[in-house]
Amino acid sequence: MGYDVIIAGASFAGLAVAAQLPGKRVLLVDRKPIGAGQTSACGTLVSTLKALGLEDAILQVHDRLVVHTPGRSFVYPMTEPFCTFDYPVLCRLLWDHGNAQFIQAAVLGLNGDQVQTSDGSFRGGIVVDASGWRAVLASKVSPDLVRRDRLSFGLETTARCQGDGLHFWYDPTRLLPMGVTWAFPIGGLTRIGMGSYRGDTVLSPGLDRFLADLDLQRNGRHGGYFPHARRDPVVGSLFLVGDAAGQCLGLTGEGIRPALFFGSRLGQMLRALVDGEMSLAEARESYRYLVGVRVPGYDLLCLAQRILTRLPVATLQCLMAFVSLPPVLRRVLAMYLGAFRLGAPRGPAGRRIAPSLDAGVRARWN
Numbered sequence: 001m002g003y004d005v006i007i008a009g010a011s012f013a014g015l016a017v018a019a020q021l022p023g024k025r026v027l028l029v030d031r032k033p034i035g036a037g038q039t040s041a042c043g044t045l046v047s048t049l050k051a052l053g054l055e056d057a058i059l060q061v062h063d064r065l066v067v068h069t070p071g072r073s074f075v076y077p078m079t080e081p082f083c084t085f086d087y088p089v090l091c092r093l094l095w096d097h098g099n100a101q102f103i104q105a106a107v108l109g110l111n112g113d114q115v116q117t118s119d120g121s122f123r124g125g126i127v128v129d130a131s132g133w134r135a136v137l138a139s140k141v142s143p144d145l146v147r148r149d150r151l152s153f154g155l156e157t158t159a160r161c162q163g164d165g166l167h168f169w170y171d172p173t174r175l176l177p178m179g180v181t182w183a184f185p186i187g188g189l190t191r192i193g194m195g196s197y198r199g200d201t202v203l204s205p206g207l208d209r210f211l212a213d214l215d216l217q218r219n220g221r222h223g224g225y226f227p228h229a230r231r232d233p234v235v236g237s238l239f240l241v242g243d244a245a246g247q248c249l250g251l252t253g254e255g256i257r258p259a260l261f262f263g264s265r266l267g268q269m270l271r272a273l274v275d276g277e278m279s280l281a282e283a284r285e286s287y288r289y290l291v292g293v294r295v296p297g298y299d300l301l302c303l304a305q306r307i308l309t310r311l312p313v314a315t316l317q318c319l320m321a322f323v324s325l326p327p328v329l330r331r332v333l334a335m336y337l338g339a340f341r342l343g344a345p346r347g348p349a350g351r352r353i354a355p356s357l358d359a360g361v362r363a364r365w366n
């Protein structure tokens with residue numbers, strides 16, 4: 001049986017692509033049931049969820065971010081609210097938008113237009129790799145795509161305590177060198193985790209010590225790798241999106257907003273492709289362009305991650321105090337939060353399509 005689009009991975013990125021393709025023949029493949037594979041703290045912008053009709057998944061809204069360093073904390077009021085949300089509910093809502101066919105199977109490889117899975121092979125006109133940091137299909141085509149030295153690792157648990165705001169701790173001596181600890185409240189509970197920019201996977205003892213200091217008990221745990229370096233968004237005949245394309249942001253580790261943003265935009269392009277409004281070459285060029293205009297922002301955050309984690313804490317505190325000045329904070333947040341807006345796109349960063357394309361295609365898409 002042939003599909004218009006086959007999507008490997010049914011988390012944020014894969015479901016966001018599928019949500020833009022109702023009425024098309026779309027197959028989503030994931031080794032876990034939809035909504036069963038939470039790895040993250042699930043913090044993102046309220047406006048991102050609202051733009052996609054996903055606000056029913058919100059658990060708690062947060063209007064400030066607090067960074068704790070040795071001896072000094074910094075409170076950053078947000079210019080627009082963040083939220084923490086329920087992962088299974090969000091996945092179910094996105095899934096309902098798309099009506100794609102789902103099979104629970106492991107994606108194994110690609111043979112021409114055939115996607116091989118543990119449940120048989122399926123033919124797809126377009127294939128999307130949304131399988132997370134492993135990029136299971138694209139890494140078969142391009143074996144050097146996944147660089148282990150460009151992966152961060154995070155581990156998280158849920159504890160019985162409540163609070164307000166998104167909290168981060170940076171204490172390289174007592175907590176974690178080259179990494180952060182966080183607490184994201186979700187109503188009566190809080191998701192507490194640790195993330196290593198070096199990709200260190202032995203985080204359990206440190207996380208347990210942190211919990212013990214706060215007199216809290218660990219309740220389950222989840223986590224995994226997330227990339228901090230972008231990758232090519234088109235590899236061979238494949239479109240890559242979300243962590244598969246290295247679209248998680250450096251320094252902040254925010255990957256949900258980019259996965260939903262690029263997933264939605266890619267889904268819109270693929271719909272135009274299936275409807276014959278765009279050729280495959282035009283869709284590839286447009287998607288590369290959409291990602292390409294954000295490359296300087298990605299590279300800046302990666303550089304900031306490398307530099308800031310090597311600074312003495314006192315120097316870092318001076319920088320953090322500077323960023324907390326209201327005019328500076330407003331500017332930083334406008335740049336950071338404006339990069340993945342899902343409303344009507346404005347200005348060069350919002351353009352959906354490469355300027356070099358045919359004028360007719362451009363008129364329909366810009």
Ligand SMILES: Cc1cc2nc3c(=O)[nH]c(=O)nc-3n(C[C@H](O)[C@H](O)[C@H](O)COP(=O)(O)OP(=O)(O)OC[C@H]3O[C@@H](n4cnc5c(N)ncnc54)[C@H](O)[C@@H]3O)c2cc1C
Nearest residue numbers: 009011012013031040041042043107132154242243255256
């Ligand atoms: C501990 C931790 C906390 C985080 N907290 C946040 C946060 O609060 N906010 C934020 O914005 N980002 C956060 N992130 C980053 C964020 O989770 C990722 O960037 C985001 O999940 C990327 O979404 P994705 O859909 O691209 O990939 P994933 O969410 O990784 O989804 C990939 C999907 O592909 C499936 N898959 C993989 N291999 C196969 C295969 N062979 N066959 C079939 N299916 C397969 C997986 O089961 C999964 O469903 C966090 C990450 C971690 C590790």
